[in-house]
Amino acid sequence: MTEVKLLEIFPCSKRLKIFRFEKPDGFSFKPGQFVMLSNDKVLTPANIPLKRSYSIASSADADYLEFAIACGTEKGFSHYLHYEAKQGDKFSLEGPYGNFNLELPLEKETIFVAGGAGIAPIRSMLYSLSEADFAKGVWLFFGIRSPAEFLCRTELEALQSNENFHLIAAVSDYEGDDWEGECGFVCDIFEKHIKSPENKQIFLCGPPIMIETTVEKAKSIGFPEEQIHFEKW
Numbered sequence: 001m002t003e004v005k006l007l008e009i010f011p012c013s014k015r016l017k018i019f020r021f022e023k024p025d026g027f028s029f030k031p032g033q034f035v036m037l038s039n040d041k042v043l044t045p046a047n048i049p050l051k052r053s054y055s056i057a058s059s060a061d062a063d064y065l066e067f068a069i070a071c072g073t074e075k076g077f078s079h080y081l082h083y084e085a086k087q088g089d090k091f092s093l094e095g096p097y098g099n100f101n102l103e104l105p106l107e108k109e110t111i112f113v114a115g116g117a118g119i120a121p122i123r124s125m126l127y128s129l130s131e132a133d134f135a136k137g138v139w140l141f142f143g144i145r146s147p148a149e150f151l152c153r154t155e156l157e158a159l160q161s162n163e164n165f166h167l168i169a170a171v172s173d174y175e176g177d178d179w180e181g182e183c184g185f186v187c188d189i190f191e192k193h194i195k196s197p198e199n200k201q202i203f204l205c206g207p208p209i210m211i212e213t214t215v216e217k218a219k220s221i222g223f224p225e226e227q228i229h230f231e232k233w
Helices: 076-082 116-127 152-161 185-193 208-221
Strands: 003-011 016-022 036-037 052-055 064-068 090-099 109-115 138-143 165-171 200-206 228-232
Touching: 016 076, 036 076, 052 064, 064 076, 064 116, 064 152, 090 228, 109 116, 109 152, 109 185, 109 208, 116 152, 138 185, 152 165, 165 185, 185 208, 208 228
Parallel strands: 109 138, 109 200, 138 165, 200 228
Antiparallel strands: 003 016, 003 090, 016 064, 036 052, 036 090
C-alpha cells in the first residue's frame, strides 16, 4: 500500500470527473489495469477504510495517474471523491491489478467499445498505441447518454487526424438537435459498422448490460470468444 496525493480534479460533466493523482516512484502498469483507492474518511460498517477499484485512464508513460470516475451513490467512495475530496488530500493506493490488458504491438485490427466511465481503461490503451499500431486499424465506439457526457471529447476527436482511427460516439438518451453523431445504444451502432470478425479483436468496458448485449452481437457476427475481451463495471 502506497500513499498518494490528489493533484487536480477536472470536471467533465454533471456525473463524470477526471481525478489526477501523483504517481508513486517506480510504479508501472499495463494499460487496462486498475488500482484500489481508499482513505480514512470513508469507512465500512466495520469501521475500516472502504476500498474501491478504479481503472487507470492515463498513459503508462505519464508521470501521474488519472481516473475517470462517475459520481456514485451517497456515502460511497466515488460520491466522496466528487463532493468532498480536494487538491492535496492523501489516499492509499494498492495495485496495479487485472488482466484486461492490450498486448502490444497490435497484430490485429482492434475495436474498442466503451460505455460512460468505461472509457477509462480504453483511454489508457489508446494512449499506448504507436503509429504502427494505428496502421492496423483502430475503432472506438463510445456509448453515452448525452453529448454532455462525451468524456475526453477534444482529445479523442484529435486522434482522428490519424486516418486509421475511427471514432463513433452514440447518444442513447438525448433529443436535442445539436448532435450530429449516431443515436441509439452503442451495441447496435457497433453491429451497424462491424460486419466481419476476420483479423479483428474487441475490447469492451462499461455497464454489464452493455457488455452482455455487445458480446451477443459480436458472436452473432462470427467473433469467437478468444477475440472478445471485456471488463464489466
